[in-house]
Amino acid sequence: MMEIVKKNLFLIAILFAVLFFFQKTLISGLLPIPSDTIVGLYHPFRDFYAKDYPRGVPFKNFLITDPVRQIIPWKSLAINSLSKLELPLWNPYEMAGKPFLANFQSSPLYPLNLLLFIKPFEISWSVFIILQPFLAGIFLFLYLKNLKLDPRAALLGSISFAFGGFSIAWFEWGNIVHTALWLPLILLSIDKIVLSSKYYVLSIKNRWQWIFVFSLVFSLFAGHLQIFFYVFIFSLVYLLFRWFESGRKKKALSLFIIPYSLFLILTLVQWFPTLQFINLSGRSIDQSPLTTAGWFIPFQNLVQFIAPDFFGNPATLNYFGVWNYAEFVGYIGVVGLFLAACSILSKNKKEVLFFIGAIIISLLFALPTPIAKVPFELSLPFIMNAQPTRLVF
Numbered sequence: 001m002m003e004i005v006k007k008n009l010f011l012i013a014i015l016f017a018v019l020f021f022f023q024k025t026l027i028s029g030l031l032p033i034p035s036d037t038i039v040g041l042y043h044p045f046r047d048f049y050a051k052d053y054p055r056g057v058p059f060k061n062f063l064i065t066d067p068v069r070q071i072i073p074w075k076s077l078a079i080n081s082l083s084k085l086e087l088p089l090w091n092p093y094e095m096a097g098k099p100f101l102a103n104f105q106s107s108p109l110y111p112l113n114l115l116l117f118i119k120p121f122e123i124s125w126s127v128f129i130i131l132q133p134f135l136a137g138i139f140l141f142l143y144l145k146n147l148k149l150d151p152r153a154a155l156l157g158s159i160s161f162a163f164g165g166f167s168i169a170w171f172e173w174g175n176i177v178h179t180a181l182w183l184p185l186i187l188l189s190i191d192k193i194v195l196s197s198k199y200y201v202l203s204i205k206n207r208w209q210w211i212f213v214f215s216l217v218f219s220l221f222a223g224h225l226q227i228f229f230y231v232f233i234f235s236l237v238y239l240l241f242r243w244f245e246s247g248r249k250k251k252a253l254s255l256f257i258i259p260y261s262l263f264l265i266l267t268l269v270q271w272f273p274t275l276q277f278i279n280l281s282g283r284s285i286d287q288s289p290l291t292t293a294g295w296f297i298p299f300q301n302l303v304q305f306i307a308p309d310f311f312g313n314p315a316t317l318n319y320f321g322v323w324n325y326a327e328f329v330g331y332i333g334v335v336g337l338f339l340a341a342c343s344i345l346s347k348n349k350k351e352v353l354f355f356i357g358a359i360i361i362s363l364l365f366a367l368p369t370p371i372a373k374v375p376f377e378l379s380l381p382f383i384m385n386a387q388p389t390r391l392v393f
Contacts, residue, residue, distance in 0.1 A: 010155045014137040017159055022130050031122055032129045033072065034064045034172055041065065061315040063324055067172045071105065072125065075174065078108035079116045101270070102277035107175055107223025109270055129174055136181035137162035143184040146191055147351070153339075160336035165308050165329030166393050175223035179231065180393055182219035186235045189215060194242045194252050213259045213266075220267050225274065226386045230393055234358065241354050283385050289376050294322045296368040297389050301328040305337065327389035366391035 024030045039045040040059025049057050074091070077100070081088035088108045091100040100106055107113070112131070118124040137158040144154035161167070161184070170176040189212035196208075216235075220228050243253050289295045301321060303310045308331040311321030319325050332340070346352050365372045366388050375383040 010141060010151050011138060013155055014141060014158055014162070015134065017163070018130060018134045018137070021133065021163065025126055025130065031126055032172055033122070033125065034059075034061065034068055036060055037062065037065045038068050063314045063326060064172055067174065071174055074100075074103070074106040075113070075116060075125070076121060078106055079113065079121070082108065082113075083117065099273065099277055102273035104225045104270070104274045105175055105223050107221060110175075110178070110221040110223060111218060112178065112222075125174070129171060132171060132174075132177040132181060133162035133167060136167065136177065136184075139181060139184040139188070143188040143191075146188055156336060156339065160332040164333070164336075165304070165331035169326035169329050173224075176227055178222040179219050179224040179227040182215045182222070183231045183235065185215045186212060186219070186231065187238055190235065190239050190242055193255050194239070194246050209255065209259050212256075213262050216259075216263045217266050220263075221270060226390055227393060229382070229386070230391065237358075238354075245350060278382070289384070289387075290373060294324055294327060294389070295387060296372055297328050297366045297392070298322050299367060302330075302367075304328050305330040305332075306334065307331075327387065328392070330392040362391040 019026060022032065025032055036057070036059040039049060039057040041056075041062060046053075046056055073093075077091060077093070078088045088100050088106070091098045091103070091106075101108060112128065115128050115131070116124045118127075140161045141154050141158040144157045145151065149157070166180075167177050189208045192208040193206075193212060216232070219231050222228070239256065243249075246252060298321075301311070308329050311325075312318035314325050321328070343352055344356070365375075372388060378384075
């Protein structure tokens with residue numbers, strides 16, 4: 001028993017970090033759901049409590065209403081439909097009805113939705129949320145260990161990713177972080193496949209090709225198209241980087257042809273109706289992103305990479321920065337940031353240069369730079385409707 005614990009000590013440390021973070025849920029029974037905003041902001045709930053709270057029921061954060069207004073009702077509707085063996089194609093409860101499966105963020109086909117069949121829903125939803133930092137931490141730890149990093153460095157990296165500003169800001173949505181957390185497993189799969197060209201055809205024996213396929217599938221089905229777009233593009237560039245680094249062997253690159261094709265086929269049921277829905281959307285007409293405050297990360301908000309609450313915090317109602325706080329938090333901890341900067345001195349220059357390049361390119365398109373405005377001036381499909389602040393991911 002002690003040998004098993006010793007062997008998996010760092011993975012157990014990630015588990016304890018998750019349990020400690022969610023102690024109020026596990027011990028006090030408080031749900032990771034911003035339900036206080038329902039009674040604090042919306043009628044008829046405010047009217048119901050008007051006698052006791054004439055100024056309204058106190059609430060913590062007006063910026064995180066999407067989970068209770070959209071994501072949780074959508075997930076509940078998806079689970080109810082699937083439990084009746086009905087494909088959730090249509091949402092009859094919004095306006096005069098809306099496409100449901102085509103609404104990417106409803107994510108009815110995400111395999112981990114199986115957890116939500118457990119009743120009561122609020123408990124299974126809590127488990128669904130708690131699972132995010134745990135899987136994010138485990139997957140990144142495995143990836144960093146495969147890079148031959150010290151286990152302590154891998155642990156710090158995984159904790160920084162699982163509980164960094166991006167993850168904390170978007171935890172309660174239940175789709176953004178679930179989409180993002182599969183990236184380390186995709187990168188790990190790429191490394192395993194490129195560096196080990198033992199099998200040249202997709203087979204049961206080559207488990208990493210299957211892990212690669214299903215990690216991509218899970219990420220897409222998780223329900224946030226913009227974050228998946230970043231996952232897909234970044235992993236594709238990473239694949240090319242590894243391919244060049246390994247000697248540009250055609251056989252190594254051919255290992256990905258069938259997996260990518262299989263991914264497209266398996267996810268056709270989601271992305272095809274979604275693209276149709278986007279094509280019919282008026283979102284691009286009613287937006288003026290280049291004149292919208294907070295569409296890009298303001299230069300002054302780069303300080304949030306070091307001090308996330310430099311401009312205050314919306315949860316304490318003292319935030320005085322540009323709207324929206326959650327879009328600008330790239331904080332991974334001062335220690336993590338310092339050691340990441342120190343990695344520039346690492347002996348493995350190629351990997352370091354790749355990731356530094358990724359950071360620079362991400363910031364160039366996330367900040368209000370001349371190059372960041374080009375996709376919007378050219379009206380590039382999809383990109384022109386995607387808020388670039390989320391490149392902090």
